[in-house]
Amino acid sequence: MAKKQTRITKYYIIAGEASGDLHASNLIAEIKKNDPNAEFRGFGGDLMQKQGLDLVKHYRTMAYMGFVEVAANLRKVLDNINLCKKDILEYHPDAIILVDYPGFNLRIADFAHKQGLKVIYYISPQVWAWKRRRVSKIKATVDKMLVILPFEEEFYKQYGIDVTYVGNPLLDELKKFGQGNRSIFLRRNNLGAKREIIALLPGSRPQEIKRTLGTMLKIVPHFPEYQFVVAGVSSVDNALYKRIIGKTDVFLVENQTYDLLQNASAAVVTSGTATLETALLSVPEVVCYKATRFSFRIAKWLVKVKYICLVNLVMDREVVKELIQNDMTEENMVSELSRLLRDGNRQRELLEDYDELHERLGSAGASAKAAEVIIGELRKN
Secondary structure, eight states: OOOOOOOOOEEEEEOOHHHHHHOOOOOOHHHHOOOTTTEEEEEEEEHHHHTTTTEEEGGGGTTTOHHHHHHHHHHHHHHHHHHHHHHHHHHHOOOOEEEEHHHHHHHHHHHHHHTTOEEEEEESSTTTTTTTTHHHHHHHHHHHHHHSSHHHHHHHTTTOOOOOEEHHHHHHHHHHHHHOOOOHHHHTTOOOOSEEEEEEOOOOOOHHHHHHHHHHOOOOGTTTTEEEEEEETTSSHHHHHHHHTSSSSSEEEEEOOHHHHHEEEEEEEEEEEEHHHHHHHTOOOEEEEEEHHHHHHHHHOOOOSSOOOOOHHHTTSSSSSEEEGGGGGHHHHHHHHHHHHOHHHHHHHHHHHHHHHHHHHOOOOOHHHHHHHHHHHHOOO
């Protein structure tokens, strides 16, 4: 009697930046636990590849940010989209899993839907903030939305979209990271034990760093009793950080953001995922953001939410101070950072809000729940 052939489940996953690579890699690991016959191909990064993804295109070659940069690289963007479509047709997956990265992924969702493929979106585009016209495209092309912010579930339900809140994957990362050793961290990075640390998180893209880090450094002379440490990321050349830091008395650590935050008394953070990470590690923070004048004008016209910081969005009120565009000044940053460091009432109030934030987000296990839902969706067929 012939042995029954095991059917391979083919997943095509697309992530277009570092955070997407991280969360998609964890998702792949969880899918493999529940679907031993899973096979993965797609666009992403090193972490996804380490989990077994057959990597077609690395996100480093396709990470364009802002209206101006996307427009300047439009030919490359379109070439990448066409490459992706062609590869999907040749691979013919059982499911397309899209991870954030909406400018690219919503085009692929439309294409995949027309091919009759199952389309699952993990980590929602921020359509609740701007470009709400994209909601109709999501409803028409996406079979299942898996969201990581509590308020997103209710948002999509009001449009009749099949959605599940799976929890926030940052909680998984923080649980996995655990508690670092302060002495080892200080010694490894030649940091002094006597002065407390203020962390500077200028973003993960060169454009963000160029626009924010120089302004952040202006506050250093106002706090001589502290040592300032910049959180560098490996996807950005160290030379960029060093050029901006120059002779300023500031340290640079690379790929040690959680270690740095665990040992910091406060942080100045560029708006993005890092604001949520900082809060979940119970570090008082001031949030900053600065775009090009052109991009900011367009965003101001389009954005439909009161806040840009994820902490404030989840809490639906201003928990951490946002210094955006022209408000991101030396004077304002010094004023707010002084409050965070020296006002005991402000510190207590902030930490209580962080506790509530943690409760709203729930417990760890987002990747496992997302994998469970995805496998369940495929078994419906």
